[in-house]
Every structure is written in C-alpha cells, then in structure tokens.
Amino acid sequence: MCFKSTKSSLYCFKITAKTSMISATLLGMLSKFNHKEFKDFGEFVKSPFFNKNIHVKQLYDYLKKFYPEFSDKKLDKEVVFKNLFVAKKYNDGFLRTVIYNLGKLAEDYLAYINFRKNDLNRGISLLKELNERKLEKVFLRYYAEIEEDINSLKYQDNDYFYKKFELQNQKETYMDWSKFKHKDFKNYTTNTTSYINDELTSYYLSKALNHYRFMLDKNMYEQLDYNYDFIEHIMEFLLKKDKYFREKIKIKLHLYEVLLIKDKKHEYFKILKDIFINEMKQLSRSDLYSLHNILQSYCVYQNYNDKPGYLAERFELYRICINEKLYSATEHIYFDDLMFGNIVNTGAAVHDFIWTENFIEEFKNAISPDNADVVVNYSYARLAFARKENEKALWYLNSIKTIRHIQYKLPVRDLTLMCYYEMNMLSQSSYQIDSYRHFLTNNKGSLSDIRFERIMNFLKFYTKLVKNKEKGNIKECIKLKEELGSSNNVIEKRWLTEKIKELV
Amino acid sequence: MNKSSLIESFRTFSQKEMKEFSEFVSSPFFNKNVNVVKLFDLIKKNYPEFDQNKIEKEKIFAKLFPGIPFKDSTLRLLMYYLYELVEKFLAYNRFSSDKFFHKEVLLGELFDRKLFKDYEKIIEAANDELDNFIVRDAYYFRNRYEFAEHKLSYLAEIYMGKYEKYLTKENIQLFSDNITYFYLISVLKYYAITLNTMYLYNVKVDTSVFDNILKNFNINQFTNVPMITIYYRVIQLFLRPDDEENYYSLKELIIKNEDLIGQSIGDLYINLENYCARCSRKGKHKFLQESFDIYEMELKKKTYSQYGSMPNSFFSSFVVTAGKLKKFEWLRKFIIDYKDELNEQSKEAYYFYSMSFLENEEGNFVKALEYLAKSKPEEVYLKMDLRILQCRIYYSLAWNIPLQSLLDTFKKTVQNNKYITDLRKVQYYKFIKYTNQLNNIRYKDDKASADVLLDELKHDEFFAYKIWVVDEAEKLAYTGGQNN
Numbered sequence: 008m009c010f011k012s013t014k015s016s017l018y019c020f021k022i023t024a025k026t027s028m029i030s031a032t033l034l035g036m037l038s039k040f041n042h043k044e045f046k047d048f049g050e051f052v053k054s055p056f057f058n059k060n061i062h063v064k065q066l067y068d069y070l071k072k073f074y075p076e077f078s079d080k081k082l083d084k085e086v087v088f089k090n091l092f093v094a095k096k097y098n099d100g101f102l103r104t105v106i107y108n109l110g111k112l113a114e115d116y117l118a119y120i121n122f123r124k125n126d127l128n129r130g131i132s133l134l135k136e137l138n139e140r141k142l143e144k145v146f147l148r149y150y151a152e153i154e155e156d157i158n159s160l161k162y163q164d165n166d167y168f169y170k171k172f173e174l175q176n177q178k179e180t181y182m183d184w185s186k187f188k189h190k191d192f193k194n195y196t197t198n199t200t201s202y203i204n205d206e207l208t209s210y211y212l213s214k215a216l217n218h219y220r221f222m223l224d225k226n227m228y229e230q231l232d233y234n235y236d237f238i239e240h241i242m243e244f245l246l247k248k249d250k251y252f253r254e255k256i257k258i259k260l261h262l263y264e265v266l267l268i269k270d271k272k273h274e275y276f277k278i279l280k281d282i283f284i285n286e287m288k289q290l291s292r293s294d295l296y297s298l299h300n301i302l303q304s305y306c307v308y309q310n311y312n313d314k315p316g317y318l319a320e321r322f323e324l325y326r327i328c329i330n331e332k333l334y335s336a337t338e339h340i341y342f343d344d345l346m347f348g349n350i351v352n353t354g355a356a357v358h359d360f361i362w363t364e365n366f367i368e369e370f371k372n373a374i375s376p377d378n379a380d381v382v383v384n385y386s387y388a389r390l391a392f393a394r395k396e397n398e399k400a401l402w403y404l405n406s407i408k409t410i411r412h413i414q415y416k417l418p419v420r421d422l423t424l425m426c427y428y429e430m431n432m433l434s435q436s437s438y439q440i441d442s443y444r445h446f447l448t449n450n451k452g453s454l455s456d457i458r459f460e461r462i463m464n465f466l467k468f469y470t471k472l473v474k475n476k477e478k479g480n481i482k483e484c485i486k487l488k489e490e491l492g493s494s495n496n497v498i499e500k501r502w503l504t505e506k507i508k509e510l511v
Numbered sequence: 512m513n514k515s516s517l518i519e520s521f522r523t524f525s526q527k528e529m530k531e532f533s534e535f536v537s538s539p540f541f542n543k544n545v546n547v548v549k550l551f552d553l554i555k556k557n558y559p560e561f562d563q564n565k566i567e568k569e570k571i572f573a574k575l576f577p578g579i580p581f582k583d584s585t586l587r588l589l590m591y592y593l594y595e596l597v598e599k600f601l602a603y604n605r606f607s608s609d610k611f612f613h614k615e616v617l618l619g620e621l622f623d624r625k626l627f628k629d630y631e632k633i634i635e636a637a638n639d640e641l642d643n644f645i646v647r648d649a650y651y652f653r654n655r656y657e658f659a660e661h662k663l664s665y666l667a668e669i670y671m672g673k674y675e676k677y678l679t680k681e682n683i684q685l686f687s688d689n690i691t692y693f694y695l696i697s698v699l700k701y702y703a704i705t706l707n708t709m710y711l712y713n714v715k716v717d718t719s720v721f722d723n724i725l726k727n728f729n730i731n732q733f734t735n736v737p738m739i740t741i742y743y744r745v746i747q748l749f750l751r752p753d754d755e756e757n758y759y760s761l762k763e764l765i766i767k768n769e770d771l772i773g774q775s776i777g778d779l780y781i782n783l784e785n786y787c788a789r790c791s792r793k794g795k796h797k798f799l800q801e802s803f804d805i806y807e808m809e810l811k812k813k814t815y816s817q818y819g820s821m822p823n824s825f826f827s828s829f830v831v832t833a834g835k836l837k838k839f840e841w842l843r844k845f846i847i848d849y850k851d852e853l854n855e856q857s858k859e860a861y862y863f864y865s866m867s868f869l870e871n872e873e874g875n876f877v878k879a880l881e882y883l884a885k886s887k888p889e890e891v892y893l894k895m896d897l898r899i900l901q902c903r904i905y906y907s908l909a910w911n912i913p914l915q916s917l918l919d920t921f922k923k924t925v926q927n928n929k930y931i932t933d934l935r936k937v938q939y940y941k942f943i944k945y946t947n948q949l950n951n952i953r954y955k956d957d958k959a960s961a962d963v964l965l966d967e968l969k970h971d972e973f974f975a976y977k978i979w980v981v982d983e984a985e986k987l988a989y990t991g992g993q994n995n
Contacts, residue, residue, distance in 0.1 A: 118613055
C-alpha cells in the first residue's frame with residue numbers, strides 16, 4: 008500500500024518515524040536495572056566526571072518516568088524530542104547521538120558497578136596505579152592487605168592463582184624501581200620471579216587442563232582434529248616428573264578428570280571419588296558439579312561394559328550429591344532436569360523405591376517450570392515401571408504434555424516401548440518403533456555417535472524381542488540372548504536380558 | 512599536612528588529572544559531602560608546590576570553617592574522606608585506561624543480567640580491536656583467550672547442551688592456542704629474569720620445575736609466535752653461553768620483529784647487552800664493539816627508558832664500553848647530553864663517575880680524581896667500579912703507598928659484601944691481586960718479575976680490567992719498571 012507513489016511512500020515513512028520507539032537496546036538495558044541501581048545511575052549521569060552533556064541528563068530524567076516497563080507511547084522518538092527540545096524541529100541524528108551517549112553511560116555504569124563489587128580487582132588496580140606513581144608507603148600497606156585478602160579466598164582456583172600472579176608481578180615491578188633506593192639491594196627478594204612462575208603455571212595448568220577436560224567430556228576431541236600436543240606434553244611432565252603442581256587440588260582434580268575420561272581406569276576413578284568425598288571443601292560448587300558428572304559418566308560407561316558394582320557406585324554418588332546440594336551447576340538455579348531423571352532411574356534400578364519416591368516428592372518443585380511436566384511424569388512412570396505397575400507407568404507417560412529437550416524425548420520413548428511390551432500391546436509397539444526410527448534419523452546430528460548406536464541397538468533388540476514373543480521360537484531366543492550378551496553399547500540392557508530370559 | 516599520603520598523592524597528579532579529580536570530587540555518584548569539595552578546592556590552589564606554610568592544617572581549617580576554633584579530628588576526617596576519593600579515582604583510572612579489562616568487567620555484568628545482545632556486541636568490538644593490534648605480546652594473547660572464553664560461555668548459555676553448535680575448531684583454537692601462547696611468553700620471560708637475577712645477585716633459585724617443562728619442549732611448534740622463540744633464545748643465552756649463533760639469531764629476531772614486541776623491547780636489548788658483557792669478560796674482544804652497537808641501536812630507537820628515566824646500568828655500561836673503545840669525543844658528548852635522563856637520586860653519582868672515567872682514559876688523572884671525589888654512589892656495583900677506577904688513577908699517578916692501602920680496603924670490602932656473586936668476587940680479587948703485583952714490580956724495578964706476571968696473566972681467565980692490567984704489565988716488562 009505504501010509503495011505506489013513517492014508521496015505515499017513519504018507518508019509511510021513519516022508514520023514509521025512517528026511510531027518508532029527510542030533505542031530498544033538502551034531501554035532493554037535500563038529495564039534490567041533495579042530501583043536502587045536506576046537511581047544510582049541517575050547520579051552517575053549527573054556526575055561531571057562521567058558526563059557534561061545536559062541533553063543526556065534531560066533524556067535520563069525523561070526516561071525515568073517510564074521505568075521499568077518503558078512501554079509508553081510517549082517513548083516515540085518524536086515525542087521524546089519534543090519534550091526534550093521544546094519548539095525545536097525534529098532532528099533524528101541529534102536525538103540518536105543523545106541516546107547513544109546515554110547508552111554508553113549505561114554500559115560504563117554497569118562496568119563500574121561490577122568493578123566496584125570485586126574488591127580484589129579494585130585493590131589490584133589501585134596497587135598498579137600506586138606502583139606507577141611510586142607512592143611507596145601506601146603501596147606497601149596495600150600490598151600486605153591485598154595479599155591477605157587473596158590468601159583468604161575460599162578456593163584456590165584459576166582466579167586465586169591469577170590474582171597471586173598479578174600481585175607478585177607488582178612486587179617485581181616495585182622492586183625493580185625501588186632497588187636503587189636500597190643500599191646494596193638488601194631488600195631484594197630473589198624468589199619473586201620464581202613465585203610469579205609458580206602462580207602463573209598453576210593458573211595455566213588449572214585453566215588449560217579444565218578446558219581439555221571439557222573438550223574430552225563433550226566428546227569433541229576426536230571430531231575436531233585439533234592439536235593438543237602441548238597440553239599432552241604438560242600432562243606427561245605432571246605425571247612423570249612433577250610432584251609439586253600435581254598436589255595442588257585444582258590441578259590434581261583436572262589432571263585425573265582428563266585421565267579418567269581418556270584412559271577409563273578404575274584407579275583414576277578412585278582418586279577422583281576420594282577428592283569428591285574428602286576434599287569437597289576445597290573445591291567450588293561448579294568444580295564439584297563437573298566432577299560428579301564425570302564420575303557418573305565413568306560408571307555409566309562401565310555399566311554398558313557389564314562391569315559389576317557401578318550401579319551401586321552411581322547411587323552412592325547421587326546420594327552424596329543430593330546431601331551436598333550439587334544438583335545444579337551454579338547456585339540459585341533449578342535442579343538439573345537430566346540429573347533428576349538419572350537419579351530416579353538409578354534409585355529404581357537398585358530397587359530403593361521408598362528413597363526414590365521420597366526424592367521425587369522432595370525435589371519435584373525445584374525443577375524449572377518449563378520442564379517440570381515431563382521430568383516429574385517421567386520420574387513417576389519410571390518408578391511405577393520398576394515396581395511393575397505398568398499401567399500406572401503408562402498413565403504417567405501419557406500425561407506428559409510437551410517435551411522440549413531431545414534428552415527426554417529418548418527415554419520417554421524407551422520407557423513407553425517397555426511398558427507396551429510388558430502390557431502385551433505389541434501392535435502399538437511396532438507403530439512406536441517406526442516413529443522412533445524416523446525421529447532418530449531426523450535428529451542424528453544432535454546425538455553423539457556412541458549414543459546414537461546405543462539407542463539403535465536397543466531398537467534392534469527390542470524389535471527382535473517382540474518378534475520372538477509373537478513367534479515363540481526358543482532357538483531364536485537363545486540366539487538373541489547370546490547376541491545381546493556379547494553387545495555392550497545397548498540402552499536398557501538389563502531389562503532386555505531379563506525379558507529374553509523369560510522367553511527362553 | 513604536607514607529609515600526608517593525601518598531599519603525597521596529589522604531587523604525582525598531572526594538571527589534567529587535577530582537573531579530572533576536581534570533577535570526580537564534585538560528582539554526586541562518588542561524593543555528596545560539600546566540605547570535602549571545599550577542602551579539595553583549597554588544596555588545589557597550592558598545586559603543584561604544596562607549600563608547607565600555605566597548607567598548614569590550621570590555615571586550611573580556618574578557611575573551611577571561618578570563625579570556628581580549630582579541631583584537628585574534623586579536618587583529619589575530611590582528609591580521610593578526600594583520600595578515599597583519591598584511591599577510588601586512581602583505581603577507576605587504572606580500570607578505565609585498560610579498554611580490554613573494562614570490556615571484560617562489563618561482560619561479567621551483562622552476562623549476569625542476560626543482556627546477550629550487548630554482550631555479543633562487546634565481544635565483537637574487543638575482537639575487532641585485537642585484530643588491529645600490531646604488538647603480539649603476553650597482553651595481546653591474554654586478551655585473545657579471555658574474549659574467546661567469554662564467547663564460549665555465551666554460546667554455551669544460548670545453545671545449552673548443543674555443543675556441536677559452538678564447539679567449533681575456531682572457537683576452541685582461539686582459547687587453547689592463545690592461553691598457551693600467553694603462558695609461554697610470560698613464563699619464559701620470568702624464567703629469563705630469574706636466570707639473570709641468579710647471575711647478578713649471587714643467589715640460588717630452584718628452577719627445576721621450569722627446566723623440566725622446557726626439557727622436552729619443542730620450540731618449532733611455536734614459530735608462528737615470535738615472542739615465544741625470542742624468550743626461548745634469551746634463556747639459551749644463559750643455558751648455552753658459548754652458543755654465539757644463538758645470540759646472533761636472537762638479535763636478528765628482535766630486530767625483525769620489533770613491531771610485534773612492544774614494550775618488552777627494552778628488556779630484550781638488555782639481555783643482548785648482558786650477553787655481550789659476559790662474553791667480553793671471558794676475553795671475547797669482538798663483543799666489546801658488539802656491545803657498543805647494541806647500545807647505539809637502543810639510543811637511536813630510545814628503547815632504553817625504564818620508569819621514565821635512563822637506567823643507570825645502561826648509562827655506565829655505555830660509558831665503559833665507549834671508553835674501552837677509545838671513542839672519547841663521542842663519549843664526552845654522550846655524558847653531557849644524556850646525564851639528565853638518569854634517575855634523579857643517582858644522577859650525580861653516575862655523572863661524576865663517568866666524567867672521571869673519561870678523564871682517566873684520556874690521561875687527565877688529576878681531573879679524574881677531582882670528579883671521582885664528587886661521586887657518592889649507593890649501589891654496590893658502582894661502588895666497586897669506583898674503587899677500581901680509583902686504583903687505576905693512583906697507579907697511573909704512581910701513588911704507590913696510597914694505592915697499597917686502597918687495595919687492602921678494597922679487598923676487605925669485597926670479602927664482607929654478601930650480595931656480590933662469587934663470580935664477580937673472584938674477578939675483583941684478581942684485579943686487586945694483579946694491581947698489587949704491578950705496584951710491587953714497578954716499585955722494585957724488577958723486569959723479570961714483570962715477565963713472570965705477564966705469563967701468569969696470559970694463562971689466567973678474564974677478569975675486570977684484565978686488558979688494562981696486561982697493558983701495564985707489558986709496559987713494565989718492556990721498560991723494566993722504569994715507566995714512572
């Protein structure tokens with residue numbers, strides 16, 4: 008409608024201009040300020056140190072009226088302009104500059120309040136400045152204070168090592184410029200540079216090993232054809248020649264995590280489990296969360312390889328994890344929904360039904376509201392299935408409204424198939440198998456190769472199981488039992504084995 | 512008030528900073544106390560001299576609170592508040608002057624508030640700025656991996672669980688490579704400093720950890736990062752001192768990659784200088800000219816400056832090298848032209864020592880002694896150099912008895928000083944021993960002893976001023992002790 012004539016196009020533009028709100032980025036940012044921050048920001052804007060532009064102050068005062076929603080029609084650019092610059096002709100470019108400047112100030116404010124929050128960042132910045140200005144007396148006083156602050160940090164993690172490195176660096180700089188003042192270098196501490204290298208190496212090792220661990224854990228190592236020669240060389244050094252760095256808890260943790268993921272040896276599992284149980288207080292919540300996941304993954308791996316005892320290990324680890332509230336990566340967020348399902352699976356598998364039921368009851372409200380429906384219904388279904396209450400299990404599964412994550416789409420389908428089998432709903436099973444295969448083909452890219460194979464194996468054996476149940480061929484069943492026995496990477500292998508045994 | 516931390520801090524402020532601080536104090540975001548603003552305005556008037564009489568506490572108080580009796584605690588409290596603002600100002604200045612640190616801190620806040628659009632914008636801006644960086648030092652690589660890590664955290668948040676979406680080779684490489692480059696440059700640099708310190712200050716530091724890390728370290732893996740190769744070669748200057756090829760390769764690398772090196776260039780030239788000095792001491796005479804060339808290059812490029820002044824060691828080493836090479840005219844001009852670039856507190860000592868050194872080399876011994884008397888060094892090695900020069904002047908003036916006592920005192924000083932390295936001590940003892948022998952031979956007019964001394968010198972290793980001692984011994988052998 009608006010591209011027929013130049014006139015109407017112009018008109019259309021005018022309409023657009025009239026209805027265009029001022030920068031959504033700026034308003035979006037301001038809307039995330041709490042009341043105190045918004046007021047504080049007002050003082051920031053009015054501080055000549057940060058801003059001397061009167062129009063920017065005026066814009067802030069104007070916008071203040073619409074905080075926090077910022078959805079009023081009066082936020083239309085032309086209206087804003089008219090209010091700020093009475094009787095002046097609308098100038099979009101000028102208004103945009105004022106908006107941009109207020110946006111920059113909002114960014115500076117956010118950066119500053121974050122800087123202000125971190126005492127150590129602020130302290131080290133001040134120390135650098137005092138050092139550069141050669142304000143020796145105050146420098147030495149602050150140096151001691153900051154050193155004490157760093158030493159009292161709760162965890163000796165990357166941040167701790169880096170801060171120590173920065174502090175030693177300042178000491179080295181101080182000694183460098185002040186040495187001419189000290190007769191015969193009496194105050195020269197020769198070990199400063201080796202302390203620097205100690206902290207720096209600890210920082211590097213903990214950070215680089217953590218990254219390497221992350222890559223290995225996510226199975227991205229082999230797929231990316233990336234050169235890890237240097238970190239491998241460092242690992243060799245740590246294992247064969249070093250005793251010092253390896254004993255630092257954060258480095259020890261990541262070193263053995265890498266080794267467990269790569270070599271899958273029980274001795275590494277034991278070391279890590281010992282860290283998890285006995286050295287918990289020295290590690291941050293996110294480190295413990297990752298460690299727990301790695302220990303669980305190793306148990307899962309051994310379970311798939313039919314190694315006994317790992318189901319009990321999993322259950323024990325989960326119980327510790329719950330006691331220590333390690334069910335989310337960071338504080339104040341929801342219970343990890345995948346972990347929730349896995350805990351229920353494990354509790355049901357070790358037949359501790361009461362504990363599992365209590366667990367669901369106690370923690371179901373801690374799951375994110377977005378996923379609570381699927382997680383809670385699946386969990387009850389799993390528990391009911393373990394108790395051989397198949398109808399009840401199917402009822403829970405049918406109660407699930409939507410499944411957002413692929414991680415839940417798979418176990419829900421698996422459990423549904425198992426319920427069908429138990430309830431002799433074999434025709435439903437065959438429809439479900441077809442649909443499942445179709446789904447997997449479409450979503451192959453979202454699954455790791457090993458996981459994809461694991462599910463495909465389940466479908467293969469499940470299909471054969473159903474056929475054998477229909478035909479009742481014992482020879483075939485024995486063959487199937489042997490075939491399943493020699494296959495490792497199969498999901499729900501215990502159940503499949505049990506069902507084949509029943510047929511035999 | 513004059514000696515307070517507050518005034519001491521203001522003394523370090525530039526005019527521009529005083530103006531900025533004035534705005535800082537008047538900013539309601541930082542300060543709402545009008546008396547603090549008034550106090551600063553009063554102090555500001557006395558910038559930069561801060562005359563003790565004008566900033567007496569009582570006078571300031573009377574101007575702040577006219578008609579009210581002086582109360583020290585009130586003023587002290589205001590000074591405390593103002594000093595708190597000084598600290599905030601200094602910390603903020605440091606924080607905002609490092610644009611990458613500023614961005615990094617901002618990212619932390621944006622991430623917490625889930626303002627991802629802005630977050631992405633800031634990362635892109637930082638990476639664009641880094642792309643335009645010429646210097647490839649530890650600072651550059653640190654920022655590279657920091658922003659790569661921020662990007663990974665951000666992608667992990669928006670693609671929760673879908674690792675294949677963001678764990679691309681490029682993203683991983685950005686983090687992994689750059690953190691390793693940062694680490695290696697930094698660790699090699701400090702390792703080199705450690706080796707240098709061990710050599711200079713006679714201390715033993717346990718370096719086994721770093722020796723082990725480097726033992727199987729393949730430098731060829733890092734040819735794309737010249738700074739790593741450069742520092743690796745600096746370390747080899749200490750570990751393989753006879754490998755002259757390593758020195759020349761390092762020198763070539765430094766010159767070739769000057770733009771990539773940035774502020775560290777000064778330190779690297781010092782390492783070249785020190786290597787040349789060590790070689791000269793061992794009797795490799797060609798390294799004297801090599802030293803001079805390095806110093807001249809530094810002078811031309813102005814890379815010697817440290818903390819705003821010319822390092823004393825640079826100045827004195829240049830003087831000695833030019834003197835030994837007999838570039839007298841050049842040297843006189845250098846001393847006069849550059850003495851004001853020396854650190855204020857040691858300027859006089861170095862200037863007079865250098866002038867004395869030059870006059871002695873030119874044969875003006877009395878003048879040399881006059882200058883020497885004016886030099887009052889505090890640094891241990893300059894003290895030793897001064898003693899050596901004094902011995903040489905006394906010898907040249909044939910002041911035999913004063914020379915003997917001077918040598919005795921010198922020996923005791925060396926013996927008692929625990930901060931001089933054993934290597935240096937041996938060199939000083941040798942200088943004392945041979946100068947003593949020269950003095951005795953000349954006194955006794957004994958040509959045969961001069962020949963024996965020359966033979967002994969021929970077989971002895973290099974020590975401080977060996978060339979001078981040999982020259983003097985040759986004169987005695989030739990004249991039979993009649994040169995005085």
